[in-house]
Amino acid sequence: MSRGAAVAACVLLGACASGGRPAPAETLQGYLDASAIRSLADAAPAPAPWSHSDVPPTEPGTDRWWMATAHAQLAAPDGAQHFDCxxxxxxxxxxxxxxxxxxxRLLSDADSLTRLLAERSPRPRPIKAIAGLEPCQRVNDAMREGPSWPAGGAVAGAAWGEMFAALAPDRAAEARRMGREIGLSRAICRMNWPADVAxxxxxxxxxxxxxxxxxxxxDLEAARAEVAAxxxxxxxNPGCAAERRALAQVAQAGRGAVSEP
Structure with a gap:
């Protein structure tokens, strides 16, 4: 691992955070009821085609790979660090x-929507479909056998990107980009196909x-005050320079099959 990657992984995964931080919050109920989740699921597009050749070219050990490892931690408060830079x-x-x-609570809604759609159109994860494919995170049997479509991290990432864009309009473009990067990380991690991320x-x-x-x-208004503060x-975040290098790596190499929605 390069020194920059080590710094990024350390900071973004929380290993370098100061003491006294609160433990991750318990799972909260989402804002949407079951009827609203079903309505969103019923209006969802059909799953896009996928191929074994669609795995992004990002190699293990690169800065962007370690950034994807950090992005595997979604729940706040740790998940908020992804938007520091x-x-x-x-x-x-x-x-x-x-x-x-x-x-x-947005993550809970994203999870509810993802689970409902996955039941309707199950699709194997890349790490299940391709023997020997290395994920960027520790996985258990349940995670390996879990469905790939739609990519729950991409659902949450895009929702958070819009949320932070509303909380800090002067950084809307940057917030939305990071929301997309959180989704792309799930493909780089080999947990979801790029089509499922899109x-x-x-x-x-x-x-x-x-x-x-x-x-x-x-909650949005209360969070607005906290973000401003x-x-x-x-x-x-001392990992921002490493984050910029990681994103530049992907920009130079091309973004695989994932496109902006």
Whole structure:
């Protein structure tokens, strides 16, 4: 692993975080009820075609590979760190309860939608379909046997990208890009096919558009104040230089079969 990759993995995975951080929040119920989730699922596009040749070319041990490893941790508060560099803040430096609640309830909605669609159109993961393919994270049998479509990380990433774009409009483009990168990481990690990531990104945008409840609006406003406070602290994530190198690697190599929705 390069020194830059080591720094990125250490910082983004939380190994270099300061002491006294809160434990990850327990699983929260989403904002949407079962009827709303079914409506989103019924309107979802049909799964896009896929091929064994679609695995992204990013090799294990590269900066972007280690970034994908970090992105495997989705739940807040750790998941908020993925947007540190996009917004120029250090979100895990201290508790941000409203932001964590907002992210984790959106993650719960993304998980509910993903599970429902996966039951309708099961598809094997790359690490299941291709013998010997190395994932970027530890996997158990249940994860290996789990469905690939749609990519749940891409659903959550796209929804969070739109969420952070609303919380920090001056960094909207950067927030949306990071949301897409979180989804792309699932393909780089060999956990989802690129076509499943692309479909997941579309679903994530539709999911956030459906979040119209008073509870969501209240959490969004509370999180807006926390994000503004975090940015005003003037702290930056020391892994940002490594993150820029990782993203530049992918830009130079091409983005495989994943396209922006």
């Amino acid at each position: 996009a917004l120029g803040a250090r979100f895990a430096q201290q508790p941000r309860p409203a932001l964590s609640r907002l992210m984790n 479909d997941g990104a579309v679903l994530g945008q539709r999911l956030i558009a459906a979040e119209t409840s008073p509870a969501f609006a209240a 975090a940015r005003a602290e003037g702290l930056t």
